[in-house]
Amino acid sequence: MxxxxxxxxxxxxxxxxxxxxxxxxxxxxxxxxxxxxxxxxxxxxxxxxxxxxxxxxxxxxxxxxxxxxxxxxxxxxxxxxxxxxxxxxxxxxxSLQQLSLKEVVVRPGAQDPAYEIIRNAIKKRPYYLNQLKTFQSEVYIKGQLQLRAYPKKFLGEKIEFEDGDTSKIKMLFLSETIARYSVENGKRSKIEVLSTRVSGRSDEFGLSTPQIVSFYENNIQVGRGLNPRGFISPIASSALNFYRYHYEGSFVEDGREINRIKVTPKRRYEPLFSGYINITEGDWRIHSLQLQLTKASQMEIIDSLKIEQLYVPYNNDVWVIKTQVLYPAVKLFGFDAYGSFVNVYSKFDINPTFERKFFNNTYLKIYEGSNKKPAAFWDSIRPLPLQLEEITDYRKKDSLEKAHKDPRYLDSIDRRRNKLHLFPLVATGQNFYREKKRETYSFYPLLQTVAYNTVEGWLVNLGGRYTKRLDTVPASRRALGIEPAVRYGFSNRHFNSAATVTYTHGRKYFSSFSISGGKWVNQINNNNPISQLSNTIRSWLFERNYAKFYEAWYGRFNFSKDVGNGLTFFGGMKYEDRIPLENTSNYSFGDRKDIAFTPNFPIEVMTENFQRHQALIGTIGVSWLPGTKYIEYPERIVNIGSRYPTFTFSYSKGIHNWLGSDIDYAKWRFDVSESIDLNLGGNFRYKAVIGGFMNRDSVAVIDYTHFNGNQILASVEYLNGFQLLPYYKYSNMNRLYAEGHIEHHFNGLLTNKIPAFRNLNLYLVMGANALYADSDKEYVEVFAGFENLLKIARFDFVWGFEKGRVAAFGVRLGIRGFGKL
Missing domain, CATH: 2.60.40.10 (Immunoglobulins)
Incomplete structure (x- = not known):
């Protein structure tokens, strides 16, 4: 080196x-x-x-x-x-361009001359979109994000920065990258990171995606998450329906006349740009532009984004982009930040020769040592000089990084991070760190520690997780996790304890395996459709004991192995000595006389509880995502998804007589799921499942096919369950069943026409869920609602149908990031 x-x-x-x-x-x-x-x-x-x-x-x-x-x-x-x-x-x-106005005969009702220029540009748009479908270039990327104000406290916690600087104006992020960008036939692309650096973070890789925001596309995606529908180009095929244009004049460069057009959205709250676009006369190509997006453009996360681009001639017919600069700005929760992200394109080759198999599933490749280049190298290769504030930031943060590796500093960081805080203690769980030893200790929150059910009464569930990172690379995946837990029910006086040990690794593709065992309390539906908190609320306050439990001595082994090309193999083996449980508590806060607790077994499919038995079950499966793309880091590969569906197949076998196992069955399941981006039309998602029992000589209720139902306000996982279905009503051991889930996220379509909804930035969502087990077990539900409420909440109205008639109606609330409530 x-x-x-x-x-x-x-x-x-x-x-x-x-x-x-x-x-x-x-x-x-x-x-x-x-x-x-x-x-x-x-x-x-x-x-x-x-x-x-x-x-x-x-x-x-x-x-x-x-x-x-x-x-x-x-x-x-x-x-x-x-x-x-x-x-x-x-x-x-x-000097400012002195625009010359063409002689135009203005008649009453005549259109602005800009419209004829834009029509010509729209006609030529497909030609320029496809003209340069194969090329290779080098790109210099520099991104910086700065604060100009921030609150003293956030969520009750004091805002502190590790640099000790208390000034309001500070550099949050600074990064530079030199990359090679290759495209073939407009379909296949690859980015190779040749060198990169991040201020104060020598082990990271900075910004490495030289996205060209092509306004020759009809629908433009700028970054990720700014607007799921994308934005409409001012020269899109349908642009005249969305924009107003005004001819500002023209100027001449190298004998070419260039028209300056002012672009204005016809309506607010549409995904549209405003600003200026310069179009060459005669060949009607983009010369340059200055366009902006705001909150009125239905942007999320940030408040405004300005885009500047400049194109230059490569030859008489082909022009290439030279510079692209994005200027984001955001004000959120008292934080006021702004930034600039500049891309400088050079060394264009419009007839490159690519080696065989150059284009593969690797979309972004970061070479070994790319983030280890010395400062002298950057000074020699950087195409634009650093500013004084950037030089200062590099010098200051690089020095701080070296100081932060001192054991005394790591101890001080641990002391500061390991202070007890009320919200984590109650709701999310408290973490404690030992940075020198690369260890983390996590403990259950109070809401998970204390609970109530009719089987155990009030109970205490103490547990946590110990994690040890085993590699020196911060982003590596080689780690050991240990999760011990103990549980005591004050009504049935049962003490349970268990532990899980998990090892994750994979220098290239991700792999994991885990071993667990002990004695524990489980739901009869092992998918655990009812959270402990929800069951506590429903049982204690409303006398509804929906969850059904059993106890088991058990041992389990699971594994998962990625092998590339979107293929993941998984499986495991489980042994359980299953013990039935009965209700031991009928206490409730309301003590309602008109409601009685139900027995601790699914009364929809059983008339009495199951008998104690043993079960040995093996499972194996495969998941395949065709066309999977990867980011290849020096020490690992990361899956970034695909535009194709995911196919998953699993097979489970109840093994008779081994280790005293009383069960004997085989069942299978196949599902396909996909999220389809329809741009302005929104996002369509679906999941279809088919499966059943191949043989069922001895099947316990725990091993039935169970569906993830829901009988509480909090929504179940949307594409993996039913919002109104009673939890065990359609549980079965049929040879064949099918279920399907669809939903369409309009992402602002339609609601942007209604003032109250667009001001709140609410999005319409609609869909349906259905299952078929046999002629007597058919169920359909449809729903419509609104999402993006306060950025995190979703509210649905749901109708359930059995045999063509409305069987139930309800409302459901989902909160992003909180899982099952």
Missing amino acids: RLLTFITLFIVCQSTTEAARISGRVTDEKGQILVYASILIKGSTQGTTANKAGDYFLQLDAGTYTIVAQYVGYNRQEKTITVGTEDITLNFQL
Whole structure:
């Protein structure tokens, strides 16, 4: 590694001795800085970009060059220089573009001339979209995010930063990346990270996705999560239905006339841009643009996003993007942040030759050592100079990172992080850290520790998790987890204890296996459709003991293994000595005389509790996601999904007579699920399941096919259950069953037309769930509701149908991130 660094520095030093440095500043006529102005060598796509202070530099060999400075909305300026061995200072002062208006005969009711220009651009849009479908380029990416204000406390906790700086203005994030971006036929792409760095985080990899926001697309995705429907381009095929246009005038560059068009949304609360787009006359291509998105564009998370782009000629027919800058800004919970993310594209090759199998399932590849390059390397390769605040941030945070590795600092961090806090103690669980030993101790929250049910009465459930990271790489997956738990019921006086040991690993693909055992209390439906908190509330307050329990001595082994190409194998073996339980408590807060607790077994399928028995069950399965894409880090590979459905098959066998097992059956299950992005139309999701018993010589109720029902206000997992179905009503051991779940998320479609809903940013969601077990066991439910309430909540109205008639009606509430309430 040291030898490689020495060779790199030697080459850099040699090259700089034969070239001169051209540097300067780009301002307007009033001396105001033109942020991220483009500097080009005329007649080529070579060049650089000024930084936020307007400063730039170039390294040029001896010769005569014409240097061009450009900035959207300003006249470009050209200067010819002769380069020798001496450095040259070359400043530019750009003037606002003086737009010339064409002679237009204005008649009453006549359209603005901008509309004819836009129509021509719309006609040419497919041509330019497909013109450059294969290319390769190098991209420099720099992203920074800064705070300009923040609250003293958040959720009752004091806001502190590890740098000890209490000023309101501070750099939150600073990163640089050099990547190679390759595209073939517009369908296959690959990003190779050649070098990257993050201020104060030497083991991380920064921003590595050089997304080109192509306004030649009809529907544009800017980042992730800003708007699930995407945004409509000002030159989309349907753009005239969404935008108003105004002709501002034209200017001339290199003999080309370029039209400046003001773009305005026709309606608020639509996914639309506003700003300016410059279109060349005659060939109707995008020259440059300055467009903006706001909250009125149905953006989520951030308040505003400004996009600037500049295209330059590669040859007489092909233009390529030179610079793209995104400026986000957000105000949330008292935090006020803004940033800039600049991409500088260079070294374009529009006829690249790719090696065989160059394009594979790896979408992003980060090379070994890419984040270990010295500062001298970055100074030699960076296309735009750092600002003083960026230099200071690198120096300060890199020094802090070294200090933070001191054992005394790690101890102080542990002391600060390990203070007890009320909310984690009650609701989420308290964590304690030992950073030097790379250990974490987690403990159940109070809401999970104390509970009530009719079998155990009031109970105490104490447990937690110990995690030990076994690799030195922070993001690695080699770790050991131990989860012990003890449980005591004050009514039945049963003491239970169990533990699980999990080992995760996989330098390339993820793998895990776990061993567990002990004596514990389980739900008869092992999918645990009713949370402990929900059951406590329903039983104690409303005398509804929906959950049905049994006790078991058990031992279990599970494994999961990713093998690539979207394939994951999983399976396990379980032994249980199953002990029936009966109600021992009828206490409730309300003590309602009109309601009685039901027995502790599913009365829908049983008339009495099961007999104690033993069960040995083996399971094996496979999950396949075709077309899976991966991010390949030096030490691991991460699955980032696919646009195809996920297929999963599993087979379970109850093994008779082994270890005294009393059961004897075989059952199978096949399911397919997918999330389909319909852009402006929203998002459609579905899951279809089919399965059944192949043989059923001896089947215990615990091993029936159970469906995830729901009889409480909190919603069950949407594509994995039924919102109104009684928990055990349709449990069966049939040879064949089927279930299906569909839902459509409108993501602002329709509700953006209704003032009350669009102001609250509520989204409509609709769908249905259905199951079939036999002619007597058919059930359908339909629902409609609203999501995105306070960003986290969803509220549904649900109707359940049996034999074509409405059998139930209810409302359900889901809260994102809280799982089963």
